Amino acid sequence: METAMKNVLLLVHDDVGQEARFQAALDITRALDGHLTCLDVAILPALTGDPYFPEGGAMLLQDERAREDVNCSRIKERLAHEDVAWEISTVTGDLAPCMEAAAGLADLVVVNRKLDQFPYPDMAALVGELIVKSGKPIVAVPDDARGFNAAGRAIVAWDGSPASTAALQAATPLLTVAESVIIVEIDDGSIQTPAREGGCLSFAAWHSLADPRQESAWPPGGGYPPLRGQGSERRLSRDGRFRPQAFPGGTVRRRHAQDDSGEPGAARAGARMKDARLRSKREPHLAREGP
Numbered sequence: 549m550e551t552a553m554k555n556v557l558l559l560v561h562d563d564v565g566q567e568a569r570f571q572a573a574l575d576i577t578r579a580l581d582g583h584l585t586c587l588d589v590a591i592l593p594a595l596t597g598d599p600y601f602p603e604g605g606a607m608l609l610q611d612e613r614a615r616e617d618v619n620c621s622r623i624k625e626r627l628a629h630e631d632v633a634w635e636i637s638t639v640t641g642d643l644a645p646c647m648e649a650a651a652g653l654a655d656l657v658v659v660n661r662k663l664d665q666f667p668y669p670d671m672a673a674l675v676g677e678l679i680v681k682s683g684k685p686i687v688a689v690p691d692d693a694r695g696f697n698a699a700g701r702a703i704v705a706w707d708g709s710p711a712s713t714a715a716l717q718a719a720t721p722l723l724t725v726a727e728s729v730i731i732v733e734i735d736d737g738s739i740q741t742p743a744r745e746g747g748c749l750s751f752a753a754w755h756s757l758a759d760p761r762q763e764s765a766w767p768p769g770g771g772y773p774p775l776r777g778q779g780s781e782r783r784l785s786r787d788g789r790f791r792p793q794a795f796p797g798g799t800v801r802r803r804h805a806q807d808d809s810g811e812p813g814a815a816r817a818g819a820r821m822k823d824a825r826l827r828s829k830r831e832p833h834l835a836r837e838g839p
Contacts, residue, residue, distance in 0.1 A: 553580050553685075553721035557654035559647060560588040560636065562619040565660035565671060565691035570623070572689045572696035573658040577632045579698035579725050586623060586636040587650045590616040591643050591669060613640060643669050644677040651682040656722070661688035685718040702726040706733050706748055708741030716748065720755050729757045 558573040560566065577584045593608035620638055627634045639646050651657055657678055660671040675688050689696065702723050706712050723729050729752060731743050743749055 553655040554582040555653060555655045556580070556582050556584050557647075557651055557657045557684075558584060558586045559643075559657075559659050559674075560586045560620065560623055561591065561643075561669065562615055563663065563669065565663050565689075566619075568689045568691050568693040569658050569660060570626075571694050572687060574630060574632060575696040576656065576658065576687065576698055576722070577634075580721065582632075582655075584627075584632050584634040585650070585654065586627070586634065587647065588616055588620045588623070588636060588638045589643055589646050590638070590640040592641055609640070644674050644681075647674065647678060648682050651678065651684050654684055656685050656687060657682065658687045658689070660691050663691050685715075685722070698722060698725050700727055702729045704729060704731045706731050706743050707739045708743070708748075713748075716751065720757070723757050724755060726757070 556573055556577045558569060560570075573584055576582075590609070590613045593605055593612060616638065620636060624636060627636070637650075639650075647657065647659070659674055659678065661675060662672040663669075671688070675686060678684065678686050687696070704712075704716055704719070704723070706716070731748060731752070733739055733743060
């Protein structure tokens with residue numbers, strides 16, 4: 549199946565998240581029948597340009613470059629035994645600008661969301677920079693991930709904003725290989741255009757996304773909001789399970805906040821507060837501590 553997403557850019561750097569990035573990028577490249585472009589970055593140390601210790605930065609940079617030369621050779625050896633088309637290049641500089649410059653012809657960029665075991669380099673900051681400045685879809689994986697199941701189930705967050713529209717369009721080539729796609733609305737009042745009204749589900753159908761559905765989840769304490777759309781109201785069973793409501797183009801699911809008693813969480817909390825106020829009026833000594 550032909551897709552418009554072919555060139556996958558992978559950050560290569562000797563850190564605790566590299567193996568997760570490497571495995572995810574290989575899986576995605578295979579799923580897209582694409583090309584893997586690896587960029588090995590020797591990161592400039594923070595001491596570079598320090599007037600009080602000019603030699604320190606140079607020594608650290610030399611060590612960094614030597615370490616990345618070994619790392620690059622190791623990655624090349626592994627790629628030679630993989631069933632994907634690939635190329636690798638090296639660069640020295642600050643991490644985010646180097647990745648942004650290399651992302652120009654990339655269709656997808658693979659990095660880490662953050663590094664939990666050892667927080668260097670700052671992957672969370674890198675992801676933010678790439679999202680804002682590169683304009684490319686970003687796959688950010690945990691540092692303990694060991695693969696990316698592109699043919700699995702996918703979830704798309706939707707609020708009707710231009711950003712969510714752009715994200716859905718950009719991810720469509722990758723979503724076409726997914727087993728199923730669920731479009732999720734967190735209806736806290738911020739949804740600009742609902743999925744069923746803004747053409748989101750029609751877009752999914754036009755691009756042959758598997759099993760397009762819409763799920764609307766309410767935050768804890770949200771109470772019982774009115775249900776939009778066709779059909780009669782469906783309430784939850786006492787175990788909190790969804791009861792789907794059918795509509796043209798898929799299935800909408802709505803959940804209300806409940807606790808184990810089956811009552812709405814907000815109602816239960818309000819009842820407890822009311823009981824506490826009544827007790828404090830009857831027994832004033834319970835309302836304060838100390839002599």
